[in-house]
Amino acid sequence: MDFKDVSPDIAAISQNYNYQPAPNWLIRFQDAVREILQAVEQFLNELFHIPTPGATDSRAVSSAMMMTIYAIGFIALVAIAYYMWKRARRASEEEASTKRGASTVEKILDSQGYRDEAVRFSESGEYKGACRSLYLCFLQLMHEKAVAAFAPAKTNYEYRYILSPYPSLQSGFKDLAENVELVWFGNKSADNSDYLQCQSILEKLEPEIERISAEKAKLVAAEMGNVG
Numbered sequence: 720m721d722f723k724d725v726s727p728d729i730a731a732i733s734q735n736y737n738y739q740p741a742p743n744w745l746i747r748f749q750d751a752v753r754e755i756l757q758a759v760e761q762f763l764n765e766l767f768h769i770p771t772p773g774a775t776d777s778r779a780v781s782s783a784m785m786m787t788i789y790a791i792g793f794i795a796l797v798a799i800a801y802y803m804w805k806r807a808r809r810a811s812e813e814e815a816s817t818k819r820g821a822s823t824v825e826k827i828l829d830s831q832g833y834r835d836e837a838v839r840f841s842e843s844g845e846y847k848g849a850c851r852s853l854y855l856c857f858l859q860l861m862h863e864k865a866v867a868a869f870a871p872a873k874t875n876y877e878y879r880y881i882l883s884p885y886p887s888l889q890s891g892f893k894d895l896a897e898n899v900e901l902v903w904f905g906n907k908s909a910d911n912s913d914y915l916q917c918q919s920i921l922e923k924l925e926p927e928i929e930r931i932s933a934e935k936a937k938l939v940a941a942e943m944g945n946v947g
Contacts, residue, residue: 830859846909847902853900853917864932885931891924
C-alpha cells in the first residue's frame with residue numbers, strides 16, 4: 720500500500736507559522752523559580768536528609784508523611800473523645816437537675832415557717848440557705864392551696880409536669896428552681912442579689928397560686944352542687 724508524501728504540505732504550513740519568542744521577563748522569572756526550587760532541594764537534603772520529590776529515594780518523605788497522618792489522627796481522636804465526654808457530662812448534669820427537688824430537706828415546715836427561715840438565713844448572711852427556704856416555701860404554698868401536693872421525694876421534673884396545665888406557674892417554678900439549683904448544687908456562691916431574685920419570683924407567683932386555688936375550689940363546689 721502506497722502512502723501519500725505529506726512533507727510538502729508540512730513544509731507549506733511551517734512557512735506560515737509565526738513563532739513569538741517568550742518575553743525576557745518571563746524567562747528570567749522561570750529561571751529565578753528554578754533556582755529557588757534547587758536551593759530548597761539542596762537545603763532539605765543537607766539539613767534534614769529528606770529527598771525532594773525529584774529524588775529517587777522517597778522513603779524519608781513517606782515516613783514523614785505517615786508520621787504526620789498518625790499525629791493528625793491521634794489529635795482528632797483526642798478531640799472527639801473530649802467532645803463526647805463534654806456531651807455526656809452535660810447530659811448527666813441536666814438529668815441530675817431534673818431529679819433534684821426537696822429530697823434532702825431536713826425538716827418539714829409550713830409555707831410561713833419556710834418564709835421566716837429564709838429571713839433568718841438572709842439576716843445572718845447565709846444566702847444559699849435563704850434561697851432554698853424560699854423554694855421550699857413555694858412548694859408548701861402550692862400544697863396548702865391544693866395546687867400541687869408537697870412530697871420530699873418528688874423531683875423538679877415531676878413538679879413541672881404537674882404544673883403543665885398552668886404555663887405561667889410552671890415557667891415561674893422553673894426559674895425559681897434553676898436559681899436555687901445554681902447556688903445549692905453548683906459552684907456559684909450565693910449573695911443578697913440571688914436571695915432578692917428568688918424572693919421576687921416567689922412574690923410574683925403567689926397571686927397565680929391564689930388564682931388557681933380559687934378556680935379549683937369553684938370547680939369542686941360546682942361538682943358538689945351537681946352531685947347534691
